[in-house]
Amino acid sequence: MSNWKHLSVSGGIIVLLILVPLIFTRTDILTFFFLTLLYITLSQSWNILGGYTGQINLGHAAFFGAGALAARYIWLHFGLPLPLAILGGGLAATIFAMIIGFPAFRLRGIYFVIGTLVLAEILRLVFYTILPRADVMPMRLLGAYSLIPRYYLSLLIALLTVAAVYWISRSRLGLGLMSIREDEDAAEASGVDTQRYKLLAFAISTFLTGLAGGIYAYYSAAFRAGGLFEPVWTFDAVIIVFVGGVGTILGPVIGSVFFVLLKQFLSLYLPGGIHVAVFGVLFIIVVLFLPGGLVELITRFRKRTSGGSIQIDS
Amino acid sequence: GADAQAAPKTIKISSVLSLTGKMSGMGTQIKPSYEIFADQVNAKGGIYVKKYGKKIPVELRVLDDESDGLKTQTQLEVANSWGAVANLGGLGCGSFEMGTPICQKNKMVWVGPGCGGWMPHQLGNEWLYSIFFKTPFFSPLVFDMIQAQPKPWPNKVAIFEINQMDAAEAGLYWKQAAKMKGFKLVYHKKYLAGTKDFSAMITGAKAAGAEILLAYPLPPMGPAIVKQMKELDFSPKVVYWHRAPEGAKFGSGLGELADYVHVPCAWSPDLKLPGNDYVIEQYKKKTGKKEADLIVGTAYTAFQVLAAAIEKAGTLDRKAIRDAVRATDMETVCGRIKFTDQGWAKDRLIVVLQWMGGKTNIVYVNEHGKKYGDKVPVKPLKWQPKWSER
Amino acid sequence: MTFGLVAQTFVNGINIGAMYGLIAVGLSLTFGVMKILNVAHGEFLMVGGYMAFWLFTLFDIDPLLGLPLIGIALFLLGAICYKLLFSGLARFHEETKVKNTLLVSFGLFLIFPQVARWLWTGDERAITPVYSGESFPILGVRCGYVPLAGLLVAVVVILALHLLLTKTYFGKSIRATTENWKSAKLMGINVDRTYLITFALGAALAGLAGVLVGMTQSVAPDMGMQWTLKALIVLVLAGIGSIGGAFFAGLILGVVEAVSANLPYIGPYTVALGLVIFLLILMLRPQGLFGKEG
Amino acid sequence: MILEVKNLLKAFGGLVAIRDLNLAVNEGEIVGLIGPNGSGKTTLFNLISGVLKPDKGEIRFNEIDITGLKPHKVCQGGIARTFQLTKPFMQMTTLQNVMIGRTYGSEPVRSMRQAEGECERILEFVGLGGKRLSLVATFGLVDRKRVEIARALATKPRLLLLDETMAGLNPSEMEDALRLVKAIGDSGITLIVVEHVMKVILDISSRLMVLNYGEIIAEGTPQEVVRDEKVVEAYLGE
Amino acid sequence: MLEVNNIDVYHGDLQALWDVSLKVEEGELVSLIGANGAGKTTAVETISGLHTPASGTVIFNGVRLDKEPTHKVVELGVCLIPEEKGIFPGMSVLENLELGAFTSESRKARGETFEAVYRLFPVLEERKKQVAGTLSGGEQQMLAIGRALMAKPKLLMCDEPSLGLAPLIVKSIFEVIKQINKSGVGILLVEQNVRAALGLAQRAYIIENGRVSGHGDAKSLLDDEKVRDAYLGTG
């Protein structure tokens, strides 16, 4: 596709997304749009570290949770303006990531995977203990609660995240990150400071995750602090990335839409627990038969219909 | 005036429950209870709504929240958009705390068997009604119960406190009440949800000479604590727990090991209040179980209250229904229900049950229950003997 | 603390630790040896627990006597899962394999608890043979029969496994297959069958552990993931691939948890404390307590 | 002197892989490095390029001490290398592989467009011009080795370490590779070449060093060295 | 003894071999030569059962191999030393050798074969406790050959045994291959080092771009002009 076509398609989609609250007024539909956008940010940010840099972070929830908690406190409990609070969420997640990043990246491969998993688990347990109560939005805010500003804010942050990944994938930085994913020794030998770029990727990834947390803090009528660190936040992001297509820009976007639609559709039309099992089966099928994710399906389809050769699009 | 034209075909009522996931044990007990009530009402043509001048059948839509608070919220949004006039809640403070703010924001009343936690009611949520009593009022019961027995009374108290809101509240009020009533706290440990091994705490409580064990364990932990108490030969005179002994499989699963465990409840199949026979019979028919689970009556009551409120409101307007719920004052299968301004049922009948031989006996009833006389048959309480003497 | 309390705490720790060890050893086979990161390991454990429950309630078979039967059943279940889901992934390069098996087994983790809920409802189930909870005193310390049996089963199973892996041709073929899949084939090893059996053995071990968990605690459909996590932690603590180490690391973790549960202030964080220790060890000794350097 | 190694020592546990080694390489030279399997050639490369830290000794590049620097620093300083077991970035295109060298190496270009232009010229130079958008994973051994060399060249090294780039090539492919190496030498880059194929090594090296058990046992012009008795005994055979 | 008839082999969508046929007689040493990526490795791996031909047959002593899994092929006496040597790096030299004798038949004769292998490579006996991954390249190659001999093969296929080895070792490896052949084992040798391979072999096949482009007596191929131009270089 030419650049122009790319631009006009993306522009069209953005305009449609801006129109969404004007078209749909049902709270459930708006909620699903909101969640899809939240998942796009959550999974795309995971993709930066996991997909592009090759560092499987199973502690993603830790940074989402840190961002959400920080934002909520700054906003509701310290009374600072919302944009500052959400930014604060992103920063809190990043600072936390940098503190643990130095030791964590001493761990290679599977040790990093399990180390991050355990990190989130520790936070989950600790926060369930020190903040056992749900954090409920004050009644005065609940009375005036509207999904529309929440929707637009999540749209903004999702667009920001996708744009960030687009820029990274086309930049020198992206090349460096991918080289780390492919072979750390060879990356070093080509002049890439792998430790530094891993940390940088970690910082960007966690900053965006923290923003996702911030948005959630703004959205959520109530949450339990420990629940923000539940492994589902990590696993949902991982599932979305792999189902959509790991290491691609479109993957997490398509994956999020698919994920929210499918889960919701199944739970409404296949009740009695079947939906959970069916989702599991579908997920396995995608992993086994579509290693490149849904994005691969699309490129295959395009290849077949156009008959032309495809270029490697990273 | 009656405007048959505008009358909706059904009264849409949603119920967001945990049918899968960690809390599904409770959710799957509540669902048949609600269905029994809906069938009962619909068999008579539905609820009379004055505005339309006729009876309208109830349409109950149960939505699974997968025991996940976020899902509780999105399912309530689905219920909202579907046009539910009210929501019947599930159990557990998690879903309660996470879900009711959504009801507040969407202005839809939530009536549920509820949770013991008092805190959620103190936030000013005007749409939340729980027919259960709250921690400060039922926590002292255990000591009242002991002091209602012939002396000598056991005196040394141990508390195992799980890191959850209602348990923390209960812990606090247990401590206060113990002090006021002359009991001595000898052991108090907090632990994380997910702890599977209790031997350390049991060893500690035993070493401290505890005679009364108070705890708030989740259902899957019940068997573990009992077995480990036996293994470590710890036999306090009173074992008084919330939650785990309410589980459907506590008695049948543990058999004799379950004996002597106490649990406070808002309902028991032994209550002789009007309507209970029907509920129990229908429940057994519907589920094929031999006994009605302890949550059955409480859930049924929630629907009783809601239906009465709709009829009294005479319209399907959500706010009018909410106001009618708030003004509830009625007798139910659980006794009298009357709400405070904070939405919790005050002056509730509470019974303390003791497991014995695979079923529960009422061994104590609070002052609000005493009014019902023989309708609440109380049996004598037995102190737990040493394991070697059982 | 008195001597009695200290001793009792240690015995408690060893009891639970043996269970951790047994669970970790099963995972050590699939993950440590084959690099199949099976996050549904705990689900096999859950199924094992429910099988024991069935045998006990429906056929009145003592869970300890049922162990071989359950081992075989879980072995078959593991074999089926492997054949259907993992066999295609076995030949991938290590990191890809870890990633893909993680995802596939995550799918299993979504499915198994739901199936269990259909079969056994969402309620917890306890297995209570007559001797359940029985114990005897030694020097004032209570030793339960069931935990003791658990310890015994764990030790026997782990010894047998160790011998199998180091002394038999089959064990060597397992190791060879992991080290170099293609070469192993060229040695005349039936690689597919070796993997299948190894995976199934891992599942069987999880099943045995499930029986013991069911006897000392209870089984519930959603119990799996917690045990998988525990097993992973023990495994990394020990050093990936160290079978005997996994058992000892399990014991150590059990004792640490038991002791810390009785300490002031730390009490409520006991579980988290184990994890913190784990992270510290990982930072200082990434190869684990019992792993070889390099 | 572009590279100077003094009293270098490296042991793995009890095994001494590099034993008190001294050597010097002049600007513009092509030095051949040979020696039996396990004599320490790759280890020496790993020490120079910073992959391994020496136990003792000093490495100076352009009069600057680079001992113990991280590999990326060494690369940015102007030393590039290839790997005996090739390590191209498999799931990336040829062009991307080379771009990494160009944008991170010793004279990094920040502009992607400029880097792309230069990299295309490098790809032409090594003979991969037609495959700039193919994934390296689809390549055979020869092309993978070419990618490695191109990537190393793209870092703009002043010293290039080639570790058995000819292994696995047949004689006629070897001749192509030989021409390539010579052209690299002609462009002013100093080379240290490890090879087992004597024909190649004799052809290109201006000077030859022989490593055995981590020590240099012979050094000189190729003609001198191949006649050295110790070399014949340890390496060449009768 | 070995007969490959008109096989086509694919790697995924990519065809690597077109209509390849070749033969190895009892006790013969046959060489397979060709440029990089010509398909030599693919050919021997297909014989070993690592790839399944899309068409054509592989017959060994009257038994169809092309549908059998690798371990069956090995049991029948066809062994391959793969290009990347494929030793088990974390296991001891002894364990590596033991695994060589994995098939039940070779397991019985283990004692004798051990002796024979140690006689051929004394260094393996000295190092039998050492972890194989720490051996030097040359020693690993010896281990790979020794391990293959443990299986008591009837046909031994070596994929580029000289790759990356010092000249001294290359010479001795070729010497060993010759000896093994003399003891009656058929050998199919894949080599880049065309001159050495043709010097050793009785017959040879040339593979170009996945097709057999020529075959014949090794000596005559050595003199063939086209072969000289393509594979022996001008030097």
Ligand SMILES: Nc1ncnc2c1ncn2[C@@H]1O[C@H](COP(=O)(O)OP(=O)(O)OP(=O)(O)O)[C@@H](O)[C@H]1O
């Ligand atoms: N990381 C390591 N750990 C332990 N020993 C090592 C390590 N790297 C190399 N060695 C040992 O050091 C010695 C020198 O190895 P090196 O790879 O430098 O040899 P080489 O000369 O490159 O051989 P070849 O020609 O076979 O590539 C060998 O005995 C090898 O086994």
Ligand SMILES: Nc1ncnc2c1ncn2[C@@H]1O[C@H](COP(=O)(O)OP(=O)(O)OP(=O)(O)O)[C@@H](O)[C@H]1O
């Ligand atoms: N696993 C694979 N996937 C895709 N293509 C492959 C694979 N293995 C080999 N090929 C391709 O098949 C063709 C034949 O490869 P093969 O390895 O058989 O050649 P070869 O003659 O052994 O070469 P070399 O001398 O490099 O060892 C080559 O074009 C190669 O790129």
Ligand SMILES: [Mg+2]
């Ligand atoms: Mg080397």
Ligand SMILES: [Mg+2]
């Ligand atoms: Mg080959």
